[in-house]
Amino acid sequence: MAKAQNASSSSYVSFRRRPPAVSSAGLGEVACRYGSDGLARGPVGAEDQCPGLGMGSSSRVRWSIRGTSATARSNHHRNLVTCRASISLDGFTAAPNQSLKNPFGEGGMSLPQWQFETEQEGRSADAKVLRQAGEDVGAYIMGRRMFGPGTGEWDQEWTGWWGPNPPYHAPVFVLSHHPREPLTMEGGTTFTFVTDGIESALEQASKAAGDRKVVIAGGANVVRQYLAAGLIDELLLHIVPVTLGAGERLLKGVGGLKLNPVEVVASPTVTHVRYRLS
Numbered sequence: 001m002a003k004a005q006n007a008s009s010s011s012y013v014s015f016r017r018r019p020p021a022v023s024s025a026g027l028g029e030v031a032c033r034y035g036s037d038g039l040a041r042g043p044v045g046a047e048d049q050c051p052g053l054g055m056g057s058s059s060r061v062r063w064s065i066r067g068t069s070a071t072a073r074s075n076h077h078r079n080l081v082t083c084r085a086s087i088s089l090d091g092f093t094a095a096p097n098q099s100l101k102n103p104f105g106e107g108g109m110s111l112p113q114w115q116f117e118t119e120q121e122g123r124s125a126d127a128k129v130l131r132q133a134g135e136d137v138g139a140y141i142m143g144r145r146m147f148g149p150g151t152g153e154w155d156q157e158w159t160g161w162w163g164p165n166p167p168y169h170a171p172v173f174v175l176s177h178h179p180r181e182p183l184t185m186e187g188g189t190t191f192t193f194v195t196d197g198i199e200s201a202l203e204q205a206s207k208a209a210g211d212r213k214v215v216i217a218g219g220a221n222v223v224r225q226y227l228a229a230g231l232i233d234e235l236l237l238h239i240v241p242v243t244l245g246a247g248e249r250l251l252k253g254v255g256g257l258k259l260n261p262v263e264v265v266a267s268p269t270v271t272h273v274r275y276r277l278s
Contacts, residue, residue, distance in 0.1 A: 079206045083216040084236035086111040092247040093220045100149045110242050114270045125267045138209025140172045143222035147174045154180045171208040173201045220248045239271045
């Protein structure tokens, strides 16, 4: 447990989650240092210098990186934020040339195909992983391209890839540069379109989810943004034994991550690895 040093104060409060690659620079005169376990401490009364202090030892603090400074966004009952993705051996979550006809790109359906074969003989492990991943989900976040093809102004006739009853059955927050009124679908799915960034989407999703988890559903660009901001707690990768050679690379440009594998499940068609991020 690291401490922020202050000669005039001997009382400390703690908070959780460090901003990636951020030291005490830009946080004022009091040095707010972070331990490798993601915990930090600062002196009582130094809230202006150490954002997030004074909120109690069980509080967990959200960070976003803006230039050389860090901004804390706190939530006393922060949700578990997870992400899962089917990925090729060479690191791609979609093949090139994604389109309405080929939402995973040309040849990319080899990545999610295992999800449609879980009732086949020898696939019980896949079925269990898929079932557990969908349990206790309170809300989802996805990008514009995950919701539909194209960019620019919305085609108001487009309501998603999934028909009138999408598989989410929960609030879904769609990141976009273009506003659109919410869409209420069958089965409890409501798509809300968020134009003011990933933190706003996460704040809205956390509120909607209650005490359940929030899932970052993709695509890869959205996942990278949340990883870079240090806002994902758990990453479940379904590693499919194929190579694509090109396409949408999940971890492109995201450095400095520390992932701790906590579960590995193998099947004849895919290996599931669950990581905790620290």
